[in-house]
Amino acid sequence: MIVITTPTGNIGQQVLEKLLDSGETIRVIARDPSRLSARARERLEVVQGSHSDREVVDRAFEGADSVFWVVPPDFQANNVETRYLEFIRPACEAFKNREVKRVVAVSALGRGWPKPAGLVSASVAMDDLIASTGVSFRALTMPSFMDNFLRQVEPIKNLSMFYSPLSGDLKVPTCATRDIASVAAKLLLDSSWSGSGSVPILGPEDLSHNDMAQILSEVLEKPVRYQHIPFEAFKASLIKSGASESMATGMVDMMMAKNEGLDNMEPRTAESTTPTSFRQWCKEVLKPAVLR
Structure with missing residues (x-):
């Protein structure tokens, strides 16, 4: 069972x-x-x-x-x-x-x-x-997760942008x-x-947020840009959305660690490389959500 x-x-x-x-x-x-x-x-x-x-x-x-x-x-x-x-x-x-x-x-x-x-x-x-x-x-x-982009459908749809406190040039895995x-x-x-x-589980490739913006632009057939925001603004947005102080701090600490290379610690292998690319996921999941 x-x-x-x-x-x-x-x-x-x-x-x-x-x-x-x-x-x-x-x-x-x-x-x-x-x-x-x-x-x-x-x-x-x-x-x-x-x-x-x-x-x-x-x-x-x-x-x-x-x-x-x-x-x-x-x-x-x-x-x-x-x-x-x-x-x-x-x-x-x-x-x-x-x-x-x-x-x-x-x-x-x-x-x-x-x-x-x-x-x-x-x-x-x-x-x-x-x-x-x-x-x-x-x-x-x-x-x-690639699926976290579903939380940003509205800014992608209405403002042609998405945001994060991560460096725009940092290449990281997503799955x-x-x-x-x-x-x-x-x-x-x-x-x-x-x-x-x-x-x-590392997905098939490492991409920066600037890379992702380019892919989103091509999939959605309109310019989409990446907007970097300071960690303080990121934390304030979480609290405004209803997160507790502890949860907002935990999210900030996690994103700071990712920005310093946490997600790049694990060497990519054939076994850890999974098939769904960011481009494929955007075509099959994000695009329908944005166009809805």
Whole structure:
């Protein structure tokens, strides 16, 4: 049996779709089962509730061979690392008590980074806590997602620009969530692996934000520019959008680390190179959203 958390989230939903026809028994933890597709509801078991709840995960992990784990975002969290660790603690107890064999979790690149890195540091701490249970574990370690551009549809559409505090010339990897889901599904269906480790997912190429602006311009057939903004303005925009001081600081620390090379620490290999290019993703996902 495979258990999927966040089955209606961006990555979790795609993992679920890839597993529905696998022949495996699938169980999901969902706060609101009505958000699951009718096709999904016909083919899986549902445990309703939050996967931060001790009773919910204990019930959901009974008989589970593999678990797909994601900590959902909480932009009002009072402490970023505490949020990650307190959210995962009940699940870690259930991994042991229910003798779960394998866990695949969404994490981030950055292990070994010498400075505070906000959400990245919290993800690494979460990975360590999961690994300490003795369960066979794979942390999917990623750079920024291409899908984050969907948050900037309005400025791209109305102002022909997108913004970030990263240097416009810094070439970094990015990956598509569809590729993360493909890697996760493959691991969840594979019963041969054991031990603890990471699986980097780097996309097919390193691009700067200026490179991305050029690609966006070509795909959308209109000029699109990259607007660099100071970290102070980035933090202010997060707080204005409803983020807590701690979450805004965590986001800034993460972006500062990325700007200093955090996402470039992992050497690219054939195994870590995933297929969806930024240009392809823009054509298939972003362009329809901008034109909608």
